[in-house]
Amino acid sequence: MKKRAWLPRATAGGVVLALGLSLAACGGSSSGSGSGRIHVLVYGDATNKVEKQIVATFNKTSKVKAVLDTIPGADYQQKLQGIISTKQAPDIFYNWGAGSIQPFVKAGLLMPLDSFIAKDPGLKSNFLPSVFNTAVVDGKPYGIPMRGTQPVLLFNNKKVLQDAGISEPTTWDDLLADVKKLKAEGKTPIALGGGDQWPTQMWFEYVYDRIAGPGLFEKALTGDKSAWDSPDSRKALSMLKQLVDAGAFGNNYDSVKFTDGGSPALLATGKAAFELMGSWEYSTEQDANADFTKSDLGYGSFPSMAGGKGNAADVVGNTNNYYSVLKKTKYPDAVMQFLKLQYSDEFVKAHLAIGNLPTTTNTPKFLDTASNPAYLKYQFNLVKQAPSFQLSWDQAYPPSQTTAIHTAVQEFFDGKINADGFIKAMQGLSAS
Numbered sequence: 001m002k003k004r005a006w007l008p009r010a011t012a013g014g015v016v017l018a019l020g021l022s023l024a025a026c027g028g029s030s031s032g033s034g035s036g037r038i039h040v041l042v043y044g045d046a047t048n049k050v051e052k053q054i055v056a057t058f059n060k061t062s063k064v065k066a067v068l069d070t071i072p073g074a075d076y077q078q079k080l081q082g083i084i085s086t087k088q089a090p091d092i093f094y095n096w097g098a099g100s101i102q103p104f105v106k107a108g109l110l111m112p113l114d115s116f117i118a119k120d121p122g123l124k125s126n127f128l129p130s131v132f133n134t135a136v137v138d139g140k141p142y143g144i145p146m147r148g149t150q151p152v153l154l155f156n157n158k159k160v161l162q163d164a165g166i167s168e169p170t171t172w173d174d175l176l177a178d179v180k181k182l183k184a185e186g187k188t189p190i191a192l193g194g195g196d197q198w199p200t201q202m203w204f205e206y207v208y209d210r211i212a213g214p215g216l217f218e219k220a221l222t223g224d225k226s227a228w229d230s231p232d233s234r235k236a237l238s239m240l241k242q243l244v245d246a247g248a249f250g251n252n253y254d255s256v257k258f259t260d261g262g263s264p265a266l267l268a269t270g271k272a273a274f275e276l277m278g279s280w281e282y283s284t285e286q287d288a289n290a291d292f293t294k295s296d297l298g299y300g301s302f303p304s305m306a307g308g309k310g311n312a313a314d315v316v317g318n319t320n321n322y323y324s325v326l327k328k329t330k331y332p333d334a335v336m337q338f339l340k341l342q343y344s345d346e347f348v349k350a351h352l353a354i355g356n357l358p359t360t361t362n363t364p365k366f367l368d369t370a371s372n373p374a375y376l377k378y379q380f381n382l383v384k385q386a387p388s389f390q391l392s393w394d395q396a397y398p399p400s401q402t403t404a405i406h407t408a409v410q411e412f413f414d415g416k417i418n419a420d421g422f423i424k425a426m427q428g429l430s431a432s
Contacts, residue, residue: 041090044070064334073259097134126343131359143322148356191272193258197406210305282355
């Protein structure tokens with residue numbers, strides 16, 4: 001959503017067929033006008049209803065028509081890589097910013113958007129700078145924010161917490177105490193879609209931030225491998241092991257996935273009390289379990305950790321998702337007009353209606369119109385006030401490193417590797 005992270009709506013086989021048929025006409029290098037098509041490829045999930053709406057709005061006035069194509073769940077990144085340098089490549093595609101598109105930039109496949117911005121400065125000025133800059137590579141912009149900011153929050157089932165006589169944990173010790181009590185109540189304390197691996201990664205991101213501050217990961221991204229073997233790194237790993245050994249996630253978490261609705265269902269049905277997940281959890285639960293979302297879905301920030309160097313107000317997650325443009329599109333003028341809709345009032349209101357928080361400068365004036373104003377305002381203030389917003393590890397690193405990261409976090413949780421094994425795996429990553 002990750003990510004990698006939303007509930008898929010179609011089978012992978014059906015999408016492959018659709019892509020083979022509908023994207024076949026894409027490609028070329030000439031600028032054009034008149035009739036034709038631009039293909040917009042996005043991650044398939046509950047948020048696609050907004051993308052369909054924006055495409056329909058664009059098609060009302062444009063001679064060049066936009067076609068929306070989707071790839072669901074964990075298949076997105078792999079299938080994108082498989083088609084991006086072929087005739088099936090889309091004109092515009094969804095991504096997670098600089099880390100995820102860096103290989104495509106180096107291969108000369110993407111269009112830098114500075115010429116678009118020169119024609120319409122609003123393509124930059126209408127977005128929060130820290131978010132817009134996440135898609136800048138080698139000093140040039142390659143992406144336009146196209147969904148909402150996605151901080152990772154600790155969601156809860158308010159009824160389960162109330163029945164167990166506990167409240168939202170504000171410290172790590174609170175969380176451990178809650179785990180103990182929930183286990184005694186026969187609950188799985190924390191739902192975890194370990195089968196997807198990236199939800200497990202979120203626990204590492206926050207614990208590392210709280211113990212070491214954002215500097216450790218920033219140092220690692222520069223290629224300094226000593227960061228992973230630092231005392232702070234080893235302390236973070238010991239805290240994670242403490243949580244796993246306490247039974248916080250039960251015994252079957254690797255058999256559960258977020259992408260097929262498994263872990264959200266555990267939270268919604270009261271079989272689990274907590275789930276650490278990106279802010280898209282709200283729209284996912286709203287789509288699948290509307291009554292639960294309205295009455296019992298709670299949320300809060302990740303607990304503080306005594307003695308840690310990180311600020312308790314820090315957040316991790318995805319600053320946003322982005323639309324990038326293939327250099328060979330036949331219709332750059334139409335593409336530019338489509339991108340301009342991503343800061344329109346219609347775009348903002350549509351995302352707010354499903355619980356997403358756009359990062360446009362006009363967002364605040366619409367917060368009271370959202371499906372859950374309190375939730376969106378909480379997120380907005382959380383992101384606005386965060387001293388650090390750390391990008392998800394598997395998005396900060398290039399896609400070629402994703403499998404290695406996911407394998408390391410899963411194997412550490414499963415006890416297949418110890419701290420030394422995890423450190424060795426992370427030291428093997430390449431940031432370029």
